[in-house]
Amino acid sequence: MGSFDDTVARLKAAAEPTRLRILRLLLNGEFNVKDLTQLLGQSQPRVSRHIKLLAEAGLIERYQEGSWVFVRGSADPAVRKFAGSALSMIAGSDPQILRDRERADQIRSRRAALAQAYFDENAAEWDRIRSLHIAEHDVEEAILAALGTGPRDLLLDLGTGTGRILELASGRARQLVGIDSNREMLKCARVRLDEAGLTNCSVRLADIYNLPFAEKSADTVLVHQVLHFLDNPRAALAEAARVLKPGGRLVIVDFAPHNLEFLREEQAHVRLGFASAEIACWLGECGIGSGGYRELPAEAGKENALTVAIWTGERSKTAAKQWRAAS
Ligand SMILES: C[S@@+](CC[C@H](N)C(=O)[O-])C[C@H]1O[C@@H](n2cnc3c(N)ncnc32)[C@H](O)[C@@H]1O
Incomplete structure (x- = not known):
């Protein structure tokens, strides 16, 4: 359970189309910011601003590791429940959701293909x-x-x-x-x-x-x-x-x-x-x-x-x- 103020802050942070899309993507996994930028088709400064607002509201977590910044949904069960119930109101067949899912799959497949190519070459x-x-x-x-x-x-x-x-x-x-x-x-x-x-x-x-x-x-x-x-x-x-x-x-x-x-x-x-x-x-x-x-x-x-x-x-x-x- 969150406080009244926390709940208002979370609702405000999530109530924007790109941020809601980001929240949905991050509840199901993590991305590095570069991949997320490509997925959303928006400039890095814009995506970074959305990420900052979502992180400030406690909805997502971000962390730097070397030169990559990773983002993912909060691990806090109360926050996940909050985000999950908001997102459950969007139809799974919504075209925007389907497009984002498809792009996320493409980006993951591309990264997995890079690793596979590395192991193909280096198995021996x-x-x-x-x-x-x-x-x-x-x-x-x-x-x-x-x-x-x-x-x-x-x-x-x-x-x-x-x-x-x-x-x-x-x-x-x-x-x-x-x-x-x-x-x-x-x-x-x-x-x-x-x-x-x-x-x-x-x-x-x-x-x-x-x-x-x-x-x-x-x-x-x-x-x-x-x-x-x-x-x-x-x-x-x-x-x-x-x-x-x-x-x-x-x-x-x-x-x-x-x-x-x-x-x-x-x-x-x-x-x-x-x-x-x-x-x-x-x-x-x-x-x-x-x-x-x-x-x-x-x-x-x-x-x-x-x-x-x-x-x-x-x-x-x-x-x-x-x-x-x-x-
Ligand atoms: C670094 S190797 C480690 C192999 C072995 N465990 C060892 O320590 O010698 C990582 C292995 O994970 C496999 N791998 C990576 N992603 C995978 C996935 N999604 N499903 C199954 N295997 C995967 C790779 O093909 C690779 O053989």
């Missing part, structure tokens, strides 16, 4: 690239510790790439399935699994945002060095939570915040790492209770070394909350 080299910034041995030990030793039936590795994590975790579940949207990466993964004779591991071509698994079907879900490539990491975590059994474990491995901006150009990174609280907040929103957070400091003396962060969580026994306020 990925194992070497991965080791450039991290102390691999330490990270792998920490992943095994985070997975725990309990008997598991099904383990899913989202964005499995060349399948190294499947190989690493192969003894920790009866069946392990890696999913990835890149065929070149999956070719490498299949060779690796064949060569290692890991008959309990397999890979599938699929999208992290739309997993081909039933609700509550997996005991463990791993997301290793994938979130920073995604334009909507929060939605990917919500989908991971959907397929986890109550009590099932989610392990996320990514970078802590860093400033190696060149990774955006050279390696298709979208996010320059994640703050521990940001991921913890998303996990809470999708019904994953925090089980722990650990950082593995950057390797001393290594050029462009990065700190690796590991989040562990368990899916609560009650239903996962939906973070989406409008669709």
Whole structure:
């Protein structure tokens, strides 16, 4: 619940066509301001002014990361409820809404295509690239510790790439399935699994945002060095939570915040790492209770070394909350 004054401020901020469109787009994901400017077909100063007004009213959040500014809907449940109920009065078939959705899909597809092209070109080299910034041995030990030793039936590795994590975790579940949207990466993964004779591991071509698994079907879900490539990491975590059994474990491995901006150009990174609280907040929103957070400091003396962060969580026994306020 908000105060009378807060409610008036929110209504005033949202009561303008472009701002209402922005609010709708941001409730369902985040954008960087450059992409949003293209989507809306308006100049950057105009879009920035709209963003400022929406942010001042607490309807959206914006944050700078390197040279990119990201915007997204407020995480505050009261604000999301307010915005969701206002937006629910617009027909889903409204031409403006449909156009915005189509443009948002185009922009996301274009960004995803850039990442796919990068992985197409670098699949054979990925194992070497991965080791450039991290102390691999330490990270792998920490992943095994985070997975725990309990008997598991099904383990899913989202964005499995060349399948190294499947190989690493192969003894920790009866069946392990890696999913990835890149065929070149999956070719490498299949060779690796064949060569290692890991008959309990397999890979599938699929999208992290739309997993081909039933609700509550997996005991463990791993997301290793994938979130920073995604334009909507929060939605990917919500989908991971959907397929986890109550009590099932989610392990996320990514970078802590860093400033190696060149990774955006050279390696298709979208996010320059994640703050521990940001991921913890998303996990809470999708019904994953925090089980722990650990950082593995950057390797001393290594050029462009990065700190690796590991989040562990368990899916609560009650239903996962939906973070989406409008669709
Ligand atoms: C940096 S690689 C990490 C691979 C592996 N987890 C590892 O650490 O070696 C990221 C992987 O995520 C995959 N990926 C990116 N977006 C995806 C999506 N929407 N659905 C499925 N896989 C995706 C890429 O194709 C790529 O193989």
